[in-house]
Amino acid sequence: MEKQFEFSVVVFWREKNELYKTYKSICDNTPAGFVQILAVCTGDEGTGDEDEAYTGEEEYLQILEKDKNLIRIDGKECENIAAEIRKHVSGKYLIFTKAGILFSSGTAENICKCFELEKRDIVISRIYGKHNIHVREHNNYCTRFNSETTLDNAVYLMHQIYSAYTFTTDKFRWPEKIEKDTWYFDILDMVYRNVVSCENLGISADSIGIRIPREELTFEDWKNVMSDPEELDAFFEKFLKKLIEYRLEETVRHEQNADYVLMYYVSKTAETLFRESDITEENVRKYEQYIDRFLKQLKFPEIIISNQHISKANKIYLLQKYFPDIDKNYSEQANRLLTPIYNNIWVKIFQQQKEVIHCEFSVFTPKGVNNGICMMTDERKYEAKEEYVLKCSGWCREESAEEKLYVAEIPLKDIRKFICWGIEVNGHTEKMRNITYGKYAPFTKKLPLFLHVQDKFLYLKPAGSDQNNLDEAYEICAEPYSKRRETKLRRKLTRALLSCGKAGVKAVLVRHLYERKKKNLKKRIWLISDRTTRGDDNGEVMFRYLCANPDPTVEPYFVVNKDTEDYKEMGKLGKVVEPFSWNHKMLFLLNEFSLSSQANKPVINPFGRLEYLYRDIIYDKKLVFLQHGVTKDNQSKWLNKYNRNLFGFVVSTKPEYDSVFEYDYYYPPQNVWLTGMPRYDRLIHDEKKYVTVMPTWRKNLSSGTDARGVWQLGKEFADSEYFHFYDDLLNNEKLLNAAEKYGYTICFMPHPNTIDGLDMFRQDSRVKFMDSSYSYKDIFAQTDLMITDYSSVAFDFAYLRKPIVYSQFDRESFFSGAHSYTEGYFDYERDGFGEVEHTLEGTVNRIIEYMSNDCRMKEKYQKRMDETFAFNDRNCSRRVYEKIIENRK
Structure with missing residues (x-):
């Protein structure tokens, strides 16, 4: 067919409003008559959410109907969508997209320039959108791309961001068919086959090509199939199996990139087989057979070693099974994977408790390996006691590693020059290198935070402090206390904060004000809340109790939105503060306890993503979870110690109390309080x-x-x-x-x-x-x-x-x-x-x-x-208060 347009854009859609958004972005950002649009309807037509940024439904439907450059294809009735699209395409260049994706100004012109001046077969555009791992990898590839870059020397993941690819229509390899229910698999398959065999790939890096306004537009079509056995089988039969057979039977130009992409989908399938027990054994064997066939032909172990989409445990499993001599050919890269000193450590809790530093941390350990773990200060070693197996990871039905939780304590008086973690290797204790600090530790690699305990300062040794041994970065240094050293550490922290932009400058001021207020506090601050939008739950009842039965050492505040009736009502009883306000955040830094029926953002972290600026102040804040209701089901995934670290976990019945220790909540008895919920009192x-x-x-x-x-x-x-x-x-x-x-x-x-x-x-x-x-x-x-x-x-x-x-x-x-x-x-x-x-x-x-x-x-x-019920006496609030006072000591 004669090419009447520069571009043909194929838009798959179900909601009219989403189609119109894509249509309008193309029309607004390309010259008239430049683009032909083929709108393929793949489901029952819906209007979608109304959006004030666009015209009313009837008006935009009329616009779509009148545009002669827009061709409608009914994918629901069409026997072969691919053939129908191909019949109508009349653009020199071809793009496939999902409705809702937006095209930016200059995109088309820049793509044309790349094709015509650089003589490319396929051109990739940069993306502006939700900053997830797939968008980051795509844009990083675009940034690194130069005249020497090919898919052979720089592999990357061709994912569900197929809208970023533009093909030369005359060289495009069409699929045999595109099916209405699984069209996204067919498009992914089509992109894969064309890209891994293309002669000349280019990047249109002059501007942002497409915009993804919502994260689900990146990969929503297939991300949920993994949890449904039937959907998983459709994914395998209609996509993964076909790609594996293509890779094994056909010669492709860019083998390494072809395998890197397949490795992504294979690993997601293998992880699902390990995680999901409802998949039939027949299907498990079928999937495993194809996965094994693919891995046995794999010639590039580096795509496993450097793959950010595969867990370290599964990398070790795969290398040991399919590349037993890996350490000979890839000694440096393999060493970091296979040597125990590089096992991942996650420091979950690091706190001073009386006369010791108490630390709870997890280590990912390959299955069947039991190296001794310890904490160290100078030459002294303190054995870490294994408490739990937090989770297991695996490949297909084989367990590859365990995340084990350890507890260790170091007496404050014994701490010398540093604190680090050690592991037994061949009869010797060696320092572990790969350490991550979580939200309940007072350190972050982003800032030089420090902790003052007794007569010492503790802080992280920053990366680059020893250029000859970067592996030792981020161990904890210990220095004797002195006023001069404190001044030095504070100045260093201030300089680092000021380099963090406006938020960092604000943090410097907030910290200064916090220190002043802390010195002048006459009472202990307790923050009490329910939802931000209302009271009427355990928090409100607890606040009423504290106002009616005041503790002379405590100043309670109720946290609720200013524009609610509860704000006025609670204000008649005591002090009220608006969530996320300046005053609320300062009170949060100063508070001794938060008491709430919720365990969400306003309660655990009102600073959001800026939490790291204050982590040394808030890492050990004490939350008393009053509950929103009796915990009758297993909520350990949400409420466990290492996700919420509750100081007090209020329960109302004996079975509920027992369940906290039966399931994986990981709390000791002193944190679980059988008191009944305060709201039962009224x-x-x-x-x-x-x-x-x-x-x-x-x-x-x-x-x-x-x-x-x-x-x-x-x-x-x-x-x-x-x-x-x-x-x-x-x-x-x-x-x-x-x-x-x-x-x-x-x-x-x-x-x-x-x-x-x-x-x-x-x-x-x-x-x-x-x-x-x-x-x-x-x-x-x-x-x-x-x-x-x-x-x-x-x-x-x-x-x-x-x-x-x-x-x-x-x-x-x-x-x-x-x-x-x-x-x-x-x-x-x-x-x-x-x-x-x-x-x-x-x-x-x-x-x-x-x-x-x-x-x-x-x-x-x-x-x-x-x-x-354990109690039926209307005294639950009093019992909660008494538990707080008892455990405060």
Whole structure:
């Protein structure tokens, strides 16, 4: 076909709004008539989220329909999408992209220049977008590229950023077909085959070529397939298997880069086989066979050694299995992998405790290797005791390494010139080199922070301080205290902070003010909170208790947004501070304890990514987790000691207390407090014939947290099974008619993390919809029957001895790992406080049954409630306070 355009851009789309964004960015940034757009629809057409930056839906649809340079292809009906695209393409150059990706000004002209002046076959553009590892690797390659660079001497990952590739149409190798459901696999396959065989690759480095406004546009199409056995098999059959066969059977120009890319996908598959137990043995054998075939033909061990996408443990496993003589041919590179002194150490906790430095750290150790680990100061060694295996890593079904947690203590009086870590190698103790300091250690490699303990200063030896032995950088130096040395260290820190830009300059001022305020403190500061947007939880009740029963040594502050009613209400009782404000951050630096029903950003780190500027002050802050509800499921992935380091972990029942030691939370008994939750102190009865539906949220329906630490609804919420179930329940005519018959009102109280979606529900006038203006205390008091799913609010209701129905229509997916916790000790059928229903019909019938019997408690569930709680005396707040005072000592 005659080339009428400079470019043909193929856009795969499902949402019209996303298509329009890409279309508009192309039109605004290229000359008229320069680009032909082929819009391939791959699913049911949706409007997408409204965006004020663009015209209304009808207007932009008219624009799309009228543009003669835009060709629509219905991928849902087309038998061969590739053939249909090829039939219409009439541009000299060809780009494939996903709707939502934006093209920058000058992109097309710069690509043309690269093709025409440098005679390239394929041109890569730079990317502006979410700064993840894939974008970084792509842009770093573009930066390093010069006239000598090829895919043979500089490999990099060709990933799902296929929008950054422009092909010469006449030389392009078309795939046999592109399928509507797995088109992204076909595009990845197509990019791979064309790039690894191209003669002349170039970089359009004059400007940013494409912009990726959201991270999921980078690789959302395939990243979730690894956790679903069926999706994983589709990934293997339609993509990985085809690429491996192509690599084994065809001759490619750039073999090393071809293998580097395949190594990425192979390693992700192998890690999944180790992690996921639901994959059938037949499929496991099939995947392993192809992975093994690929690795046996691998001629380039360097793509394993230097690969940032493969764990060190798996690198060692692969080199030892497939390259047994690696240390002879690649002695220097292999040495850093295979020698134990380079095993990764992660210093998780480093704190002064009475007369010792207490350290908890983990070491990644190859499976079956048991070198002795110790801490050292000068010539003295202190044995590190192995406490736990935190996690295992592996390749396919083979375990390759363990992350072991060690504890060691060094008496302060024994500390000499340095503190380091040692490992036994061939009968000798040698210093370990690869040390990382976590958030609960007072050091960071970014700044020369220092710690004053007794008569010594401790600080990291910076990189480059000994040019002859850089391996010893970042061990901890110890120097005797003197006023002169303190002045020297402070000046060094100040200079380093001032070099960190505005945030560093501000940190210098904040630190100076902190030191002044700290000297003048007359009382100990306690920061108390619930969510940033409201109280009405354990934090508020604890604050009320402290205001009503003041401790003369403590100044409590309640943390909540200034524009809330709770700010005014709590202000009548005591001092209130707005989260993330200047005052809040200063109080956080000064505080002795944070007490909260949450364990999120405002509570653990209001400084966000600038935490490292203050790490030496905040690394050992004490958090008393009052809980948002009874921990009935396993939340150890979130709340374990090395992720949250709770000073006090409040629990309410004996099974809950026992579960903290059964699962991998890693807390000693003194950190787990069986006191009951403070909010139980104010639960009352005030029934108003309400049947209240109160489900918990789903993490997989969230788009993450905003800058305030508040969870945001994802765009898929309105299409989810979760939304449709509750929307159907609240509009069920049989249920609503029965409620009218028996004199009950159906109420709906969404979880705070989903309350922004309240307007999406069909709101029948017979249903009472509640929002954040309603108090949980009042809802519990006024409700006769609660309908929940997995929410711990059922325990509050059980505390009042009222009936509950569990509606668990999505139990398998809820506990699949998509949410923030997995199944724990609490079995809903065996331990629950009411019947468990799994369907809409069953839920409706059970609610009607209760309403027809005046929502009376059943003896079976009454007995379970009586046996569950450790206390029932309205004294939980007092017990929490007494525990804090007891453990403070």
